[in-house]
Amino acid sequence: MLTDEQRRAWDEHGFLVVEGFYRDDECLGLRDRALELLRDFDPAEHRSVFSTTEQSHAQDDYFLTSGDKVRVFLESGVLGADGQLDRAPELAINKLGHAMHDLDPVFSAFSRKPELAQLATDLGFVEPKLLQSMYIGKPPHVGGEVVWHTDHTFLWTEPQTVVGFWVAIDDATLANGCMWAIPGGHRLPVRSRFRREGDGTATEVFDPEPYDTSGRVPLEAPRGTLIALHGTLPHWSAPNTSETPRHAYTLHVIDGTADYPADNWLQRPTLPLRGFAP
Numbered sequence: 651m652l653t654d655e656q657r658r659a660w661d662e663h664g665f666l667v668v669e670g671f672y673r674d675d676e677c678l679g680l681r682d683r684a685l686e687l688l689r690d691f692d693p694a695e696h697r698s699v700f701s702t703t704e705q706s707h708a709q710d711d712y713f714l715t716s717g718d719k720v721r722v723f724l725e726s727g728v729l730g731a732d733g734q735l736d737r738a739p740e741l742a743i744n745k746l747g748h749a750m751h752d753l754d755p756v757f758s759a760f761s762r763k764p765e766l767a768q769l770a771t772d773l774g775f776v777e778p779k780l781l782q783s784m785y786i787g788k789p790p791h792v793g794g795e796v797v798w799h800t801d802h803t804f805l806w807t808e809p810q811t812v813v814g815f816w817v818a819i820d821d822a823t824l825a826n827g828c829m830w831a832i833p834g835g836h837r838l839p840v841r842s843r844f845r846r847e848g849d850g851t852a853t854e855v856f857d858p859e860p861y862d863t864s865g866r867v868p869l870e871a872p873r874g875t876l877i878a879l880h881g882t883l884p885h886w887s888a889p890n891t892s893e894t895p896r897h898a899y900t901l902h903v904i905d906g907t908a909d910y911p912a913d914n915w916l917q918r919p920t921l922p923l924r925g926f927a928p
């Protein structure tokens with residue numbers, strides 16, 4: 651499926667952008683399903699704010715036990731004094747996570763598109779396992795920054811195998827907080843590892859130096875674009891200060907031939923890992 655040029659780009663840059671990988675109706679169908687799942691959500695019962703710039707969520711049991719569930723994480727500043735959402739749910743969510751791809755038929759079909767399975771094989775997967783799904787809201791005005799990080803930091807395997815597949819459900823632009831990456835940054839040593847410790851989590855820092863982001867590039871992406879991100883590629887996205895939403899879907903895949911440590915934050919005690927087969 652990959653052209654020689656795409657393969658070279660993947661090896662050289664650590665990411666691959668494929669426009670039109672998903673059709674509009676596939677993207678809009680996933681958005682409709684995400685909004686349906688949101689309708690069942692009671693913020694008073696499951697209040698949790700997800701923020702990559704604050705660590706409070708990390709201690710949160712709601713987050714740590716979400717690896718085999720479908721849960722809703724809100725942005726900061728969207729709850730009124732009465733504990734209820736002060737705006738429509740789709741304008742308030744940080745994300746849904748982290749097992750829609752196994753628990754919901756619409757998300758499963760989207761995640762198991764045969765072309766995506768083929769792409770994973772082309773990228774070198776031997777036994778691809780679909781580990782984590784996130785439906786990301788990044789709503790107008792309140793959609794937060796996602797700080798520079800690598801996915802291997804959070805979804806560690808020995809050896810490193812994780813690849814992130816990111817799909818633009820809305821057009822992602824400079825204005826609404828598209829992703830940015832450091833081309834070739836996947837060849838840098840990973841600088842930290844996020845893992846469980848006791849009842850909470852800890853970040854093990856191997857190198858405290860911030861990334862040199864002077865060579866960063868924006869990955870603007872019209873709806874339906876697939877961006878594959880190498881697990882050790884540093885990437886980042888800005889807050890959404892625009893009037894337009896920036897919905898996106900990410901699926902993280904690891905190889906079943908690698909070891910998955912028991913102290914990774916994401917554990918799925920009720921749900922064995924599956925591959926791309928429907």
Ligand code: FE2
Nearest residue numbers: 800801814885
């Ligand atoms: Fe990421």
